[in-house]
Amino acid sequence: MTVYLEVAEGVGTLRLDRPPMNALDVATQDRLKELAEEATRRDDVRAVVIYGGEKVFAAGADIKEMQAMDHAAMIVRARALQDSFTAVARIPKPVVAAVTGYALGGGCELALCADFRIAGENAKLGQPEILLGLIPGAGGTQRLSRLVGPSRAKDLIFTGRQVKAEEALTLGLVDRVVPAGEVYAQAHAWAARLAKGPAIALRAAKEAVDTGLETDIETGLAVERNWFAGLFATEDRERGMRSFVEEGPGKAKFG
Numbered sequence: 001m002t003v004y005l006e007v008a009e010g011v012g013t014l015r016l017d018r019p020p021m022n023a024l025d026v027a028t029q030d031r032l033k034e035l036a037e038e039a040t041r042r043d044d045v046r047a048v049v050i051y052g053g054e055k056v057f058a059a060g061a062d063i064k065e066m067q068a069m070d071h072a073a074m075i076v077r078a079r080a081l082q083d084s085f086t087a088v089a090r091i092p093k094p095v096v097a098a099v100t101g102y103a104l105g106g107g108c109e110l111a112l113c114a115d116f117r118i119a120g121e122n123a124k125l126g127q128p129e130i131l132l133g134l135i136p137g138a139g140g141t142q143r144l145s146r147l148v149g150p151s152r153a154k155d156l157i158f159t160g161r162q163v164k165a166e167e168a169l170t171l172g173l174v175d176r177v178v179p180a181g182e183v184y185a186q187a188h189a190w191a192a193r194l195a196k197g198p199a200i201a202l203r204a205a206k207e208a209v210d211t212g213l214e215t216d217i218e219t220g221l222a223v224e225r226n227w228f229a230g231l232f233a234t235e236d237r238e239r240g241m242r243s244f245v246e247e248g249p250g251k252a253k254f255g
Contacts, residue, residue: 002028005035005045010195011188012045014088016052024106025062026077032110033084040091046199047191048091050114051098051184052107060105060128078137085138089113089210092203094194098187099123100180104162109136112143115206117173118187119165120180125173126162146213148172198236198254204228 002018002025014035016022024032039045052058069077088095088110097103097114103125111117111125119125127140135141136157145153148171156163168174178186194202204227212220231237236254243252 001031003031003035005038007042007045009192010044010046011049011191012039012042012047013049013051013188014039016050016058021056021059021102022052022107023060023062024058024110025065026080029081029084033087036084036087036091039093040087045093046195046197047094047096049096049098049184049187049191050088050110051187052100052103054100054180054184056101057097057099057103057123058107058110059102060107063132081138085109085113089139089143092206093199094191094202094206096187096190098183099125099174100183104128105136105140106138109138109140109143111174112139112147116175116190118176118178118183118190119168119174120183121165121177122180123165123168123174123177124162125165125168126160127157128160128162130158131160144173196254198234198240200234201231201236204231 002016004015004017006013006015014032016028018025018028022028039048085106094116095114096116096118097111099111099117099119101120101122101124103111103123105126105128108125108127127136127144129136129140136144141153141157144156147153152171155161163171163173165174165177169177176186208220208224208227211223239254240252
């Protein structure tokens, strides 16, 4: 298998494993979708880490495989490609990308599907599709512009240039830069902390933010309002407020 899911202490790690560069071929894309949907369903997965290993996150699509596809074939495949990444973006739980080495093309687009990105000092990110006479096709034109703004996204997409970790941090493309050997540990710690939180409230927060980015503010406010009121029916809300009143803030333990 080119992707597998490991679960420990409430954290599911989606591990890419297609040496040497974790190229995202069709089989890997399909497997990624399958496991993202599994992580969504499983109650023992409360947060997710996406990880490519110590040396590389994912260097992009399998170019040799793509070269063999004609227009008709890609018309059929393009939707499945996007769907595999959207399945990751739609995991209704906190998701962090642990980025080491190259995260280019589809690799960068996969990192964009996470809620938070921790990069090693050796990381290089970019959308080099323009150098192939293409544009990003797995969500890069949409998620990148929403994350870093249209001008910065166009710079990266138009030039196809790679950015090192520190510039990626400045651009807002990643959220934290750490020594390469600490990437997975810090990503796992971030996920493990949230895995102990109120699962339904975290799901509500993620959906409200993401929906708001995809629509107008009135619709976003309606989603927020409905979730906010709905959470008053949950045990976690009762537990959290009772703990606040009896013990003070930040001491509630959620199941």
